Amino acid sequence: MSKRNKNKIRIIGMNPQRFDKGQLKFLGYLIPLALVMMLPIVFIFFNAFKPTEELFLYPPRFITLRPTLQNFRNLVATSANKAIPASRYLFNSLLSTLLVMALTLLITSSAAYVMSKKRYRLKNMLFELNKISLMFVPVAVAIPRYFIITRLGLIDSFLSSVIPLLAMPVGLYLVKQFIDQIPESMVEAARIDGAGDYAILRRIIMPNITPALATVAVLSFQSAWNSTEASVYYMHNEAIKNFAYYLTSLSAGGNASDVTSALTGGSAASGALAGMGISAAGTLIMFVPNLVMFIFLQSRVMNTMAHSGMKS
Amino acid sequence: MKTAKRIIRGNKVSGRSFLERHSVFFLQLPFLALFFTFILLPVVVAFFLSFTDFNSIQTPRFIGLDNYVNLFTKDTVFMRYALPNTLSFALVVGVMGYILSFLMAWSLAQVTKGWRTVLAVILYSPSLTGSAMMGAVWRVVFSEDKVGYLNAFLLKQGLIQSPVNWLTNPQTLMMVMVLVSLWSSMGIGFLAMLAGILNVNRELYEAAYIDGVINRWQEILYITVPAAAPQMLFGAVMAVVGTFQSGSIGVVLSGGQNPTPGYAGQLLVTHIEDYGFLRYEMGYAAAVSVVLLLMIYGISRLTNRLFAGEDTAS
Numbered sequence: 001m002s003k004r005n006k007n008k009i010r011i012i013g014m015n016p017q018r019f020d021k022g023q024l025k026f027l028g029y030l031i032p033l034a035l036v037m038m039l040p041i042v043f044i045f046f047n048a049f050k051p052t053e054e055l056f057l058y059p060p061r062f063i064t065l066r067p068t069l070q071n072f073r074n075l076v077a078t079s080a081n082k083a084i085p086a087s088r089y090l091f092n093s094l095l096s097t098l099l100v101m102a103l104t105l106l107i108t109s110s111a112a113y114v115m116s117k118k119r120y121r122l123k124n125m126l127f128e129l130n131k132i133s134l135m136f137v138p139v140a141v142a143i144p145r146y147f148i149i150t151r152l153g154l155i156d157s158f159l160s161s162v163i164p165l166l167a168m169p170v171g172l173y174l175v176k177q178f179i180d181q182i183p184e185s186m187v188e189a190a191r192i193d194g195a196g197d198y199a200i201l202r203r204i205i206m207p208n209i210t211p212a213l214a215t216v217a218v219l220s221f222q223s224a225w226n227s228t229e230a231s232v233y234y235m236h237n238e239a240i241k242n243f244a245y246y247l248t249s250l251s252a253g254g255n256a257s258d259v260t261s262a263l264t265g266g267s268a269a270s271g272a273l274a275g276m277g278i279s280a281a282g283t284l285i286m287f288v289p290n291l292v293m294f295i296f297l298q299s300r301v302m303n304t305m306a307h308s309g310m311k312s
Numbered sequence: 313m314k315t316a317k318r319i320i321r322g323n324k325v326s327g328r329s330f331l332e333r334h335s336v337f338f339l340q341l342p343f344l345a346l347f348f349t350f351i352l353l354p355v356v357v358a359f360f361l362s363f364t365d366f367n368s369i370q371t372p373r374f375i376g377l378d379n380y381v382n383l384f385t386k387d388t389v390f391m392r393y394a395l396p397n398t399l400s401f402a403l404v405v406g407v408m409g410y411i412l413s414f415l416m417a418w419s420l421a422q423v424t425k426g427w428r429t430v431l432a433v434i435l436y437s438p439s440l441t442g443s444a445m446m447g448a449v450w451r452v453v454f455s456e457d458k459v460g461y462l463n464a465f466l467l468k469q470g471l472i473q474s475p476v477n478w479l480t481n482p483q484t485l486m487m488v489m490v491l492v493s494l495w496s497s498m499g500i501g502f503l504a505m506l507a508g509i510l511n512v513n514r515e516l517y518e519a520a521y522i523d524g525v526i527n528r529w530q531e532i533l534y535i536t537v538p539a540a541a542p543q544m545l546f547g548a549v550m551a552v553v554g555t556f557q558s559g560s561i562g563v564v565l566s567g568g569q570n571p572t573p574g575y576a577g578q579l580l581v582t583h584i585e586d587y588g589f590l591r592y593e594m595g596y597a598a599a600v601s602v603v604l605l606l607m608i609y610g611i612s613r614l615t616n617r618l619f620a621g622e623d624t625a626s
Contacts, residue, residue, distance in 0.1 A: 014517060015420045015510050026422045033416075037495060039468040039588070041437065043452045043461065059464045111343035116605040118336050126344070133351050135612050137557045139581050140604045143597050144357035147368075148349065167346035170500070170550075197335035223420055226442025233589070244444035248568070276455075279448040283441075290440040295433055305500070305507035309542025310549065 030141070041287065047280035048072070055277050069081070071277035078250070078278060084238045086246065093225060093243040096161040100224035101217055103166050109209065110214055112175035113201050117187055127176065131310075133169045149234055159242045161230035165223055171216040177210035177307045179205060212307075214300035221293055225286070247282040250275065355605065361598035368592050379599035390600070393575035394583040397486065398559070398604075402580060402611070404490050406492045406555040408432055409497030410548060416498060416535065417506035432506060439554075440501035450492055454478040454565075479566050482574030488565060493558050501550030508543025509536055541619055548615040556608050560585065580604045 013022060020181050042062070047055065049067040076086055114120075115127050138145070145164065154160040182205065206213070231245030294301070331338055362371035362379055383390055416435055420428045441449055453461045456477045462474040478484045512535065520535050537544065562577020563570045564584070570586050572578055578586075580600060588597030 005545055014514065015421055015514065016424055019424050023423045023427075027420045027427060030416070030419055030423070030427075030431050032433050037438060038434055040449045040453055040495070041441075044449050047452060053315060059468060060461055062461065107342040108348070111337040114336050114339045121556050126340075128346070129352070131573065132609075133347070135553060135608045136355055137553055137608065139557060139559060140584065140601050140608070141354035141358050143584065143594055143601065144354035144361065145350065147357060147594075148353055152349075163346070164350045167343055167349075167351055169347070169351060172343065196332045197333070197339065201339070222440065222442070226440075226444055228442075228444050244442065246563075247448065248444050251447075276452065280452070283445045283448040286384050287441060291433075291437055294436065294440065298429065298433060301503060302507050302510075305504040305543070306485040308512050308546045309508065310545040 021055070036108065044280050044283050044287070047277060048284040050277055050280075052277065062103065071281035075278045075281050084098040084241075086237060086243075089241060089243040089246040092158070092161070092240055096158070096230075096242060097221055097224040099162045100165050101220045103162070104168055104220040105172060105213055105216055107166060108168060108171045108175050110201060112172055112179055113197075113205050116176050117182075117184070117205075118177035118197075130169050130172050134173065136169075138229070146233055155234055156237050156240075157234075160234040161224070161227070161240070161242060164230070165220070165227065168216070168220060168223070171219055174215055174304055174308055175209065175212045177309070178209050178304055182208055183306060211300035214297040215304040218294055218297050218301055222290060223289060243282070244286060247279065247286060250279045250282055261308075358598045358601045358605070361595050362602045364595040364598075366593075366595040366598075368594050375595070379596050380595070380603075383599055385605070389571070389575055389578065390583060393578040394580050394600075397576075397578055398556075398580045398607075401490065401493075401559075402552075402555050402607075403487070404550055405493045405497065405558075406611075409494050409555065410501075410551040412494065413498050413502040413547060413551065414505055414544065417502055417509055418532065420506055421509045435498045436503065438496040439502075441451070441496060443558075443560060443564050446492065446496070446561065447567070449566060450488070451567075452480075454482065454488055480573045482576030485562060485566065485573060485576040489562050490563065493555070493561055496558070497551070497554060499550065499554055499618060501547035501554070504550070505540065505542045505547040508547075510539035512536060512539040545616065545619045548619070549612055551610050552608060552615065556581065556604065580607075 016023065046062050046064045048071055049069070050064045051066055051068045051070055054061070054064060054066070078086070115123060149155060149160055149164065154163065186204055186208075187200055190204050195203065226244055227242070228245045228248055231241035232248075235241050361372060363374060363376060365375045365378070366372035420432055420435075423431075455461070455463065456479065457463070457475055460475070460478075462478065463472070466472045467475065476484060476515050478488050516535050516539055517531065520531065525531055525534060559579040559581025562572045562579060566572045566577060570582055570590065572582065580603065584597045584600045584604070587593045588599065
């Protein structure tokens with residue numbers, strides 16, 4: 001019997017419980033591909049810890065032999081002779097990202113609960129509208145968004161890096177689909193016990209949709225943490241801009257190289273290389289929280305994505 | 313005692329009854345208010361602005377279809393670069409990225425959980441690099457001088473004689489853009505497809521084998537794709553959106569230059585930015601936005617149609 005069973009599992013290769021030789025051919029191309037895809041990030045990692053002489057090296061060697069924190073120190077020093085220190089940009093990023101995450105979770109789950117479990121007119125229309133709006137890529141409507149934000153008086157306000165990011169159609173879509181799985185009887189039982197909608201949301205819905213909430217947390221974290229829109233278009237005041245913006249200003253302009261060549265007293269070329277080290281350090285600071293957050297929540301994200309299906 | 317309790321409870325109920333009675337309204341209010349203001353309204357405003365001449369200071373002047381007429385008849389950058397570039401970029405990155413995502417998701421479903429998790433995190437992680445990081449990450453590889461990793465590697469292998477200007481040469485910029493976009497294309501849609509494929513009922517496969525499905529291609533075509541179709545459609549929409557979303561990649565890679573060298577990396581998104589935020593021709597830029605949105609909508613409808621066809625066929 002066990003032999004027959006084993007045979008079957010080998011044929012139906014999907015979602016195997018145990019390792020067997022048949023899987024080697026998949027790993028044979030998945031692992032090399034994953035390694036190639038990792039490469040640019042590995043480069044950044046090594047570059048971030050490279051001393052200047054190693055950044056200079058020709059031919060370039062991507063493994064760092066004598067790791068140093070010099071680039072991180074330069075990152076701080078680069079901004080030290082400007083009015084705004086790098087830590088300020090980082091603080092702005094942290095604050096706006098946490099606000100976006102917390103508020104997005106709150107407004108998304110309450111709207112999704114209503115759209116999933118309550119009956120009212122317009123319900124289907126609103127959800128359909130939300131689904132269509134998945135296609136309204138924000139970059140396409142950057143200009144009208146700018147005018148709306150101007151009209152609302154949010155120009156040069158820290159809130160312009162928070163408020164426009166709060167409504168997240170993909171988040172609502174995923175959470176609503178997830179709440180659809182919660183049996184109607186559970187909500188009904190709570191209602192008979194006298195619980196109102198707010199209580200049901202807090203005590204029944206929220207505890208049962210943690211995977212979906214984790215997913216929204218991951219997505220809203222990414223959108224806020226990586227966003228440069230507010231800093232580039234809505235803010236003139238350098239003190240409220242975020243770290244992602246600071247990083248683009250480092251890697252785009254000759255900004256970093258000018259400052260570092262002044263700092264190290266070297267030529268413009270050495271400045272450019274030091275600038276490369278600095279932007280690698282900054283990129284690492286940007287990338288690691290994103291990755292850590294996803295690694296911790298990935299199983300919940302996967303659980304949510306199972307309910308992401310769309311009917312055509 | 314009993315009546316007292318009831319009164320207290322009654323009071324409590326009537327105390328919050330206004331909020332409670334209109335809970336449907338209040339619970340949705342924050343989301344819908346923000347949704348209408350920042351997602352829907354911009355589209356409506358773009359539509360109206362596209363019929364005006366507007367320099368962002370004076371009041372918009374209605375000029376009918378002039379912007380659209382100019383766009384399709386006089387704007388050589390749009391007709392020669394932005395539009396064809398966008399179409400080919402979307403076709404290559406969108407279609408190839410989607411197929412790649414599906415094949416990777418399908419392959420990952422064939423290995424054990426430990427491997428799958430590690431590999432999925434690695435394949436997904438490039439999509440975590442927003443445009444802010446993208447420039448720094450890829451400049452290391454495509455750096456123009458011989459110190460750039462790719463140039464150094466190719467020089468050493470003797471494949472090129474002198475360093476290639478990957479990011480400023482119009483011939484190579486587009487290629488690099490496609491490569492970088494494909495690299496970061498396995499995002500949330502990829503995860504959805506992976507979850508969808510993993511959730512396909514095993515009995516479907518068993519039944520199919522009894523019915524005479526003999527190889528993996530048949531298995532994919534007749535079981536996996538139809539059973540995971542809803543997630544695959546979600547993945548397709550995300551692929552379309554992601555492709556157009558990454559439209560400013562050319563500017564990022566060429567170090568913030570807009571227009572990109574020789575207009576080689578000019579896409580609709582960069583064209584909008586060029587007219588809107590650099591030349592302050594807001595009405596004109598809005599017309600380009602409308603064209604872009606219509607394009608995304610059209611392509612999404614098309615994918616929808618494809619999957620609808622799939623459904624009826626199976």
